[in-house]
Each structure stands twice: as structure tokens, then as C-alpha cells.
Amino acid sequence: MISIYITSFIVGGLICVIGQLLMDVAKLTPAHTLCTLVVTGSILDGFGWYEPLIDFAGAGATIPITSFGNALTHGALAEAEKHGLIGVVTGMFEVTSSGISAAIIFGLIGALIFTSKGNI
């Protein structure tokens, strides 16, 4: 029981370490780092490797942004089986729609309530 917390903590942390290295060592911009991680997650799922990672690490694999790439591919492949080529297009946002909607809604709420500050 306790071991899943440890593995999820370590795996999630390692994915974030990769992100930090992409910014600090590879000098990628935050936007490029984000895209790289999303695309990596998407490719990993294409090979069927991301689901086993989720089984192993739980939230350690679903919380980082790589999981979003995984969900994109996952939805596309699932719908493609049902509806063929058009399913790739419709399925891509089926699983991820809740995430995208949440980003928009919470972004709006945040912008309405808070003002950005430069102060530390």
C-alpha cells in the first residue's frame, strides 16, 4: 500500500527532473519544454508503454504533462478502432476535453480574481 506512494513520488519527480534539465541544460524555453514532454508522452503511448507506467506509478505518471500526450494518443487510437480515420481526429479531444475545459475555466476564474504582481 505505502509502496505506491513512494513509486509515484519518485516517478513523478523524475519526469519533473527531465523537464528541469530540458530548461536548465538544453536551454529550452518553458513552452518548448512543455511541448517536448507532451509529444514524448504521446509517442510513448503509441508504443503502448505509457499505460504500464501508469499501472506502476499511478498519479506519478498521470499528473505530469506527459500524461496529456498519452491521453491524446489514447483517445485517437480508441476512436480510430470504432470509426476509422475520422476517429483519429474526433477521438483526440474526447479523453482530453475535460482537461482542456478545466484549463480554460480555471484560467478565466484566476484572471478574474487575481492581478499579476512582480513583487516577491
Added chain:
Amino acid sequence: MKNGNIIFKTMPSIHSTGVTAGPLEKKKSVFAQQFDKLYEDERCDLPTNEDGHRQLMYDAVMIALSKAKKSPEKIDILLTGDLVNQMTPSNFTAQALGIPYIGLFSACATSVSSMITAALFTDAQYANWIVAGSSSHHNAIERQFRYPLEYGSQKGATAQWTVTAAGAVLIGQNKPELPSIQCATIGKVVDMGMTDPLNMGSAMAPAAMSTLTNHLTGHGKTIDDYDTIITGDLGSNGFKILKALANESGLPHTKNFRDAGEEFYGKDPTFKAGASGSGCSAAVFFSDVYQKLCKGEYRRVLLIATGALLSPLSYQQGDTIPCIAHAIEITRDGVDTI
């Protein structure tokens, strides 16, 4: 003039200065006590960061004028600049003041390039009273050059913190008891091929060195002629590089070197490599350095303001960062010593 070296025969004087700064500078800057006006609000109680930026510059000019008991109508030319696109904070300041105006862009070297231009106008007797200056606003400039604050982007150890500050000087005909501008050196663009906009101090250090060497050789000076040689915003990394370059090129020591960016926030690690921005050199030169000149603690100083002449588009396209440094020599010694 030869090789950018200028001598001002009439030695125009700096009659007064005005420096304004934001709330973070009030709390964290080691120079806060020497600034004329400090705001409690980042936007100076106005709706946007850019409005606040404009207010900083306007108030700095008005403070400089009020110290010399001058009204804007008495001023012949306003020469200011900043880092926002098309320099709208300076443009709006000029509109509010109603003074004939030329906007100047030398990035963070504008504090000195505007003083050089003002001294030229005065020396040639085209103008009696000129206000020069520059400003920057942290939030406005982050949005312009890096990421909007909302993005919460991380910065590395070489990054510098754009200050929220403005400085203005009133330049007029020579008055022997005032700090006066004796000579200057207009810098050349130096580009060492650096491309990281979060390490601008290192990119600018060779430009500062180039202008320093040119000024010393062109005007026949040594570094011991100055009580201090102060650069604008190299920050701790760039300042280290400048001192290393000075040692390599055979200058005997660097003990009278200062850097406004390195000193601005003390040793606070929150600010990484130190301060930057066109308000940084202006705020320190026109407060700490000017006050020490007035008190006689400094008799002769060399101000070298450094600027990175990049645009957000140029570095996104992978271009290098062209840098410049302008130098101006200010002295308390009277005209007869020329």
C-alpha cells in the same frame, strides 16, 4: 571628434537630478534612501504597468526641475528613452510635459547616451536647459522581452532583475561649483556571439571593456584619474568578466570599479545576478554617484552605461545579442583645469 571621443569645451553642468523607484526597490534596494520618490504601488496607483512606467519617468523629470526651480516651459529639449516598444512611456511623458522631445534608444545605455546628446546640444549653444534620462519598469519589461508575469517562468542564476525606476538630469551651461561633463566616448556595437537573453551581463561586458579602453586611450587617461569607474548593469557575472578583461588587458587594478547592477539589490540571491534595465544605471548614477560628486567625495568619475541591443524577435530568430556601452566623464574640477 575622433573614434567616438568627444571633449565638451564649455563643460556643461548637471544642475539637478530626480530619481523615482517602485515598491520593491523601496524595500530591497541599498540605494532606496537616496532616491527622491518611492511608490507604494507597482503601477503607481494607475490601471496598467505601462501607465506606472510613464508616471515614474514624469515624476523623475518634475523632481529634477523642481530642485532647480524650473518649470517645463523653461526647458528647451527633453531627451529620454526606455525599453517598451516604440518607447511609449517616454512619449507619453513628453506629451504630458509639453517639452520639445527626441526619444533616444540605446537600451540600458540610454542614461548616458541621453546625457551625451544633451551635453552636445548645450556645448554647441543650441539649448540652455535640457532634461535627459531613462526609465524601466519590471512588469512592463518582463512582458516585453521575456514572458508575461502570469506565466511564472523560471530564471537561471545568470538572469538579472529589471528594476522599476526612472532617473532624470537637468543639464545646462557650466557652473563651476556643480558636477560638470568634461568628455565622453560614444561606444561601438560589440557582439561576441552570445545568444542567451537571460545572461546579458556576460554579453555586455566586452562592450564595456571596449568603450573603457577607447575612452582611456582616446582622452589620454589612466584608471587612477578616476575616483570610480562605474558601469550600468553588468550584474555580478558581467562585472566579474569586465574585471577579468581589465586584468588581461594590462590595467593595473580594478579596485575603483563599481557596477550599479551588481550593487543595486545588495547581495540578495532572489535577484540572481543583480539588477538591470535602463532605470538601473539612471537611478544609481543620478542618486548615489551624483550626490557623492556634489559632496566632494568623488572629484572625477567615469560612467559607463551598458546596453543589450536585442529585440524579442531577434533572439527568437536565433540572432546574437549586439551590445553597446557609452561613457561620460563627470568632474568637480573647474573649467580652468581643462
